[in-house]
Structures are given as structure tokens and as C-alpha cells.
Amino acid sequence: MSQIDNNLKPLPSAVSVLIVDDEPGMRSFLNKALSKKFALVETAGSIEDAEQLRSRCHFDLLIVDIRLPGRSGIEWSEALDEQGRRSDVIFMTGYADLEVAIKALRAGASDFIMKPFHLEQMMSAVDRCIERRLLRRENLMLRREVSIGYSSTIIGSSDAMKSVKQVIERVAPTNAVVLIQGESGTGKELVARQLHLLSGRQGPFVPVNCGSIAPELLESELFGHTAGAFTGAKGNREGLFSFASGGTIFLDEIGEMPLKMQTALLRVLEQKAIRPVGSEKEVNIDVRVIAATNRTLVDEVEAGNFRRDLYYRLNVLDILIPPLRDRPEDVVELTHHFTRQLAAELGVREVVWSHEDMVKLQQHEWPGNIRELRNMIERCILLGKPPAEYWKQQVKTESLASQGYPLDWPLKEVEKHHVTSVVDLHSGNKSAAARDLGVSRKTLDRKYKEWFGVSDEQEF
Missing domain, CATH: 3.40.50.300 (P-loop containing nucleotide triphosphate hydrolases)
Incomplete structure (x- = not known):
């Protein structure tokens, strides 16, 4: 058997490997070779010993001889699959049996190596397994980043x-x-x-x-x-x-x-x-x-x-x-960025904000920082309200919410004052006001006719 090829591509050292083979010489040989490259290498002479090791530690890669005393390597691999196996498996065998090779691959083997083999063959197979494993991890993280629009x-x-x-x-x-x-x-x-x-x-x-x-x-x-x-x-x-x-x-x-x-x-x-x-x-x-x-x-x-x-x-x-309040000059640049990004995500035409909008955005304290700014831009795009107009409505809402009514007012007067304030908040749009009040537009028109003696067709 040859020496390790120093030109093999180096892989991250933080990899754990378990070698399962009933031949002491093969276990010793692979242990010596792989320990130079990986953080943790353990050996076992039987499935029972391997199970004990796996109960104490996770292994990224299992190198398993197919013919083992008691349960075979393939039977063990199939049992691991039932438990949600997350280790890669390389099978070894000294018997050139195509049917066995096919069965091993169906059992989820990452690779299949015939004995006797050169060390370069085994190391290449190990490298391929670990590289695929790292690639799967990276792809999983990339999919997550795409899903959150990173x-x-x-x-x-x-x-x-x-x-x-x-x-x-x-x-x-x-x-x-x-x-x-x-x-x-x-x-x-x-x-x-x-x-x-x-x-x-x-x-x-x-x-x-x-x-x-x-x-x-x-x-x-x-x-x-x-x-x-x-x-x-x-x-x-x-x-x-x-x-x-x-x-x-x-x-x-x-x-x-x-x-x-x-x-x-x-x-x-x-x-x-x-x-x-x-x-x-x-x-x-x-x-x-x-x-x-x-x-x-x-x-x-x-x-x-x-x-x-x-x-x-x-x-x-x-x-x-x-914090964003300490760098208002960045607000304009961030606003343009989020407007382009959100328009693309929402499938709408990109909005052009006015100078007044930009001034209002820069004057805001932004207690929620960039996250609050992004949410604000998204809300304005969805509602079709420029930031300056949105804030005017917010100021009116806060003012309305903070109002108290004299205790000697009759309930009818409180209702009239509240309803007309909500209509004013929506700049006379009674349909929007009715939605906020939780009543129908007809109910609102009836109230106005009762209070002011005007019909739906007349302006208020």
C-alpha cells in the first residue's frame, strides 16, 4: 500500500470518521492515514462496538466493511437510515460481487471500494464524500438566504x-x-x-x-x-x-x-x-x-x-x-435601496418619492433603526401613501387617540365627535372611515344625515 499523496486537496480538519472492519491491520492502517487529516478518527471491529461509539459521538463519515461478524455492514446501514442517518458511508469489500455493490448503493452508500486498494483510492473517496457534505451544507444555507431575500x-x-x-x-x-x-x-x-x-x-x-x-x-x-x-x-x-x-x-x-x-x-x-x-x-x-x-x-x-x-x-x-438617527444622510440612500428592492419583491412599479417625503424621513428619530425604515417603506408602497402623507395621518391618529371627552357629554355627542374626527382623519373619505370604525358605509351616511340633515350625494 502506498503513502499518502500530499497533493490531495486539503479539507477542513473538523471532521469525524468511524472505521468499522474486523481486520485489525486494516483498522490500524486507515486510522493512521486518516488521523493525519481529520480531527477525530475512531475504529470498531464489529457493529456492536460501532453502535457504542456512535451513541457517544456523531460521525460525519463511516467507512464500513460489508462482511462483518454477526450483522453485515449493509444491514447496519439500512438500520441507520431508518433512524434518520446523517452520516456518509463508504463500503469496503474483498468480494467482487456486482449484486452486493448494487445493494450497497441502494442502501445509501456514498462510495464503494474493492479490497485490496491503494490508499490514494480511499483518500479520494473520502475527499469526495466530505466535499459533497460541505457542499450540501452550503447549499442549504444559500437556499435559506434566498428565501429571506438576503x-x-x-x-x-x-x-x-x-x-x-x-x-x-x-x-x-x-x-x-x-x-x-x-x-x-x-x-x-x-x-x-x-x-x-x-x-x-x-x-x-x-x-x-x-x-x-x-x-x-x-x-x-x-x-x-x-x-x-x-x-x-x-x-x-x-x-x-x-x-x-x-x-x-x-x-x-x-x-x-x-x-x-x-x-x-x-x-x-x-x-x-x-x-x-x-x-x-x-x-x-x-x-x-x-x-x-x-x-x-x-x-x-x-x-x-x-x-x-x-x-x-x-x-x-x-x-x-x-443608530440611524445619528446618520440621517444615510436615510435617503437606504430609502432608494428599499424602494427598488420592495417594488421588485411585491411586483409593483417602483415609486418615486417627493422632496417633502425625503425631508420627513430624515427628520424621523427611527427608534427601530433600519428595520423600521424598511417596514415603513413597504407599508407606504402597499397602501399607496407617500411617507409625508402617511405621517400626517399618523399624527392625526395619535392626536385622536389622546383626546379625552368631558364627563358631562352625553354618549350621543361623544359618538358624533369621534365619528367626525375619524372621517376628518381620512380627509373626508367616508368609505375608509367606515372600515376603521367597523361599520358599513350606509350606517355612516345615516348618521351624517341624522346629525347634519344632508344626504349621501351632498358634500360635507
């Missing part, structure tokens, strides 16, 4: 955003941990994606909202788990750190992470290894970590809600995204 463009030409872009370009090529801070809606995930895009890392970008996952499930979601690790864990499962192998994991709302998980995350950052829930072994990882928060972490540290050592470990490189 754009990697960071909009904004203000001095503040130019500074942010310069920092991104400078730190992106490094593997350093980055902490992104900013209010909700400022575009922290967009900055994280840009860091990943410019990093040159070949793996996927995996976003995780730490605040949206139940605390008791967060460890399993991030690090994975083994079968039986807890109630409901029927099989082994990869965590999101494994899913992000070779790429970037984005831990959004890191300030929401429970203290227990903060301890586990600190260990991951220091050891560059994860331990799936229920497993006794750690698995090396090749993942860049980017975290983000809308909280002031220094205050959280002082309050005892966030570990001081984790804060310092995350805050190696800090990017602060300014």
Missing part, C-alpha cells in the same frame, strides 16, 4: 458607516473573534455576513439567535447531542458549530445567553473544540465566531449577568454600528 450590500455613505466598512475590510481576513454592538435593527447580521464574505472561509455562514432558543436546548443546538443524552434524544445530532465547519457561526443576541452556556462557550473559544451533550469526547472545530448584542455588555458584566472573562474573550475586535 443582500450582502451594506448601504450608507456617512462618515460613521465608512468607518464601519473600513474596520470590516481590515479584520475580515483574520480568524479573530469579533463582537458587533448596536441597537436592534441597525444591521448587525448584515455586518457579520460581510465579515464572512470577505474572510475567504469556504464553509457556510450559520446565524444563531441565542435569545430565541430555549435555555435548556441551547447547548444541544450549538454542540449537538448523542442518542439518549436526554429525554427525546432518539439519535445522534450534529450541532450548529459542526454545521458551520470551515465557515462562520454568528451568535446574535449573545447577551441573552444563560450563564451556564457562557461557561461552555468560553471553553470552546479557548480549546477550539466542542463536546456534544452526552458525549465523553471532544471534537476539534474549525469555526470563526462572530457575536452581536444590542445590550451594553459592560453593564451586564457589572450586574453579574455576563461573565467578565467571556466578555474580554469576545471583545478582541469590536465593531459599533451607529
